[in-house]
Amino acid sequence: MTGSVDDAVTRAHHEEWARVVATLCKRFGDLDIAEEAAAEAFATAVERWPSDGVPPGPGAWLTTTATRKAIDRIRRESKRDDKQKEAQMLRYDDPDEVGVVEDERLRLIFTCCHPALAPESRVALTLRMVGGLTVAEIARAFLVQETAMGQRITRAKAKIKANRIPYRVPAAEDLPARVSGVLAVLFLVFNEGYLATGAETDPVRGELTAEALRLTRLIRALLPRDGEVAGLLALMLLTEARRAARVSPGGELVTLGEQDRGAWDAGLIAEGHRLIRERLATREAPGRYQILAAINAVHTSARDVRDTDWSQVVALYDQLVRIDKSPIVVLNRAVAVAELDGPEVALAAVDRLSDALDGYHAFHATRADLLRRLGRSAESRSAYDRAIELAGNTAESAYLARRRDQLRA
Incomplete structure (x- = not known):
């Protein structure tokens, strides 16, 4: 019971x-x-x-x-x-003010993403209030301490009160100014579902990815000409298509190169590729989500990992770095560089990120793999230990532990 x-x-x-x-x-x-x-x-x-x-x-x-x-x-x-x-x-019988956004949850997200708040505060507050993520989960998404994230959310609430920012349903003309914050929220909610950061949750939280996809489809219907909305939807579709192959029956993470591509959802992949082709036909300069979607399109177009066009992946990352110089983008680019130019070149690029990403488990996991490929087993083992220490996802921890234990003494 x-x-x-x-x-x-x-x-x-x-x-x-x-x-x-x-x-x-x-x-x-x-x-x-x-x-x-x-x-x-x-x-x-x-x-x-x-x-x-x-x-x-x-x-x-x-x-x-x-x-x-x-x-x-x-x-x-x-x-x-x-x-x-x-x-x-006692005003319970007042009709809801719907405006152009009919879905209640999406309406609340647009309402919270008020331009008077700093972008990161909007996203953090909305993730807490609407996405249902804990402060710890949000902090891990932003790579900051939990206490700092808690203070950020508290300050956002205080500003709403002090400035008397109304919880008002946005009109049609308000949507373009708020959509970037809404997309950032949905992207982080999707990521938390696709690879959960908490040790006490399921490794993959399908209810979060499904809800993020549903809401992004609704935004696409509201703003059909917005390239970044289309890009995020395509990115989610191509990522969600691989979910069934993401975790092994034994509960261990399965990396992209080891996944059974026959288990991928062909319908979602076809839909994602179609959105990307539509965006390419406009000849408009792509934004962050469109480039990330294009990178995923390269991966999902390859029947085998050996068929991956790594030169195209690196070129797309080069394009992404010009508009998003975040350390995580640089780290992901280095993973692709390792396939094109070798692990030694990639390791040099990764090591330059140590100050910015020392608390990020994927940084140490990437270093561990590159060091393993270079035959530097002792250093690789230390990097795996640090990655396991920082990883919250049980499936990812199991994968990293196995890779570490396979190292030669």
Whole structure:
């Protein structure tokens, strides 16, 4: 019984969190109250559902419980006139303001990505509020300490309050100014689903990748001429196509070069390739997501890893580095360079990133593999140890441990 209730609570959290928070934000106009009341409602579910049973409508139960929690808090803490508060709290029958974005979760993401907030703050706040990611997961996505990310989110909330930024549904003319932040949120949510960073979660979280894909399709329908929207959708499709081959039956990560390409989803690949061809036909300068999608198109076009056109991959990374000089892009480029120019050239490029990426597990995993290929086993083993120490994903840790244990003494 406990297992089924736990599953019900987890499923409700994934499906209902954003809706409950959005409903409370609309009613009370305060993000802190909305988040805390929603969290209290889920905590109450964990406490009561094992004995009372899962209610017939979990979402409605959570919304009602969260609303009561919010009202209790407002009554305790608000400094406004009691009659004004009560009038605001009882406006439950107001029709939702939908605007051009009909989907509730996507509407909330666009609302949170307000241009008054710094781009990274918008993304972090939205991941926490709408994506349901923990502060630790968001911190790992940004390669910063958890405490620093917590402070960033707190400051974003404080700015919303201080500047009285309204939780208002954006109009059609607002979408282009906010879409880059929305795409960044969906990209990070997708990445967390495709390769989860937490040790206590499933290695691959299909519910996150599916939701990110669904919402990106909706944005594509809203902004059909936006190249980066098309690029992100293509990138997600080509990445999601490989998910079934990503983890072995034994729970170990399977790298791109070792995956069974017959298990890839041909329909998703065809759709992704079609989007990329459409973007190429426009002859517009591609953005970050379009280039990443093109790189994935090269990989998914090869029937065997030995058929990969690594010169094209490196050329695409060269193009990407010109618009995104982040250390992670440079690291990924080095992986491709290793296939084209050899591991020694690639290692020199990777080692120059040590200051920026010392806390990033993929940096040490890449070094470990390059050192292994150069026959420097002792150094490779140390790098694998560091990568395993930093990796949160259990499937990735298992893969790295096996590779380390295969090294010759």
